Amino acid sequence: MSSASENLAWLPVVPALDPALASRLRWAVDSLAKPPGSLGRLENLAVRLGTIAGSIPPPRIERATLLIFAGDHGLCEEGVSAYPSTVTAAMVRTLLAGRASANALAAAVGAETTVIDIGIAADLPAHPGLVDAKVRRGTRNAARQPALTADEVEAALAAGVAAAGRAVDAGADAILLGEMGIGNTAASALLMHRLLPAPLADCIGPGAGHDPEGLARKRAALARAAARTAATEPLSVLAEFGGLEILGMAGAAIGAAARRRPVVVDGFIAGVAALAALRLRPGIGDALVFAHRSAETGHALLLAELGAEPLLDLGLRLGEGTGGLLALPLLRAASRLLTDVATLDEVLAGVA
Structure with a gap:
């Protein structure tokens, strides 16, 4: 490509x-x-x-697989997150140890989980629950240059398609989208701004917990990133802003929909991944089941513009696929x- x-x-x-x-x-x-x-x-x-x-x-929806794509963002160099990028790898290790929120909820609802390293800025040891699909060690800093090359965009989408295919081949009746990546609300805001489109200010929220000073820094950095490029064509936008875990989820959504499996979309970041998938394959919309309305700024607007009515509204904003896991029992009940x-x-x- x-x-x-x-x-x-x-x-x-x-x-x-x-x-x-x-x-x-x-x-x-x-x-x-x-x-x-x-x-x-x-x-x-x-x-x-x-x-x-x-x-x-x-x-019946008996087996469900949560695919958690993990990747880092060069944008973190601009202070867009309240936490350093090293937390991504640390949280992935926690997921693999079975001690993250997603693990607890997956156990409660009987879902399987797979973590896909699609762009962590660290090398993790092999683990039975970890798929190595690393495209690169984090994206480039989108405030200064394109986050990804065209080839990297394709590789990330393809990794997502492949992950969904493996899950379906293993017997999954539904695919749930999840993510882990410090800085990914920043990349998601930029993608929503261009792909929806929507005013950038309406897409930016506190993410993992910015104070007012940190939120102002995040807004300024994203304004610089948006001003750097006028891209609006979907693949170009994805290359300009990343991120790898968002592209992985978009590819997984397309791959699962192509196999006639419902795609359970988590909150803001997974919702932006679904938006990217819709811009690449408009017919995917019928397969998307939006799990919940996130408390993160921008998500309510995104859902409204997509005409999506989420199943739950619990004030969640964690990510990891946690909202999708909580919605899974509703899909199982409906399927019966x-x-x-x-x-x-x-x-x-x-x-x-």
């Missing part, structure tokens, strides 16, 4: 969903032994899951409506 403007023929094709199937699924849900609409948005989710899978009834609930005709016939 010689430039970020080249075509995307190498990316998997996402199958178009069948509106006639959606209508049949809606009829099937309305035929269950309950007043139509009485399970509210859970019924809509059941229809979505069946439409994504292309079947009536939809397959058309397999486990009697129809009204069965009840009236006395055979339920």
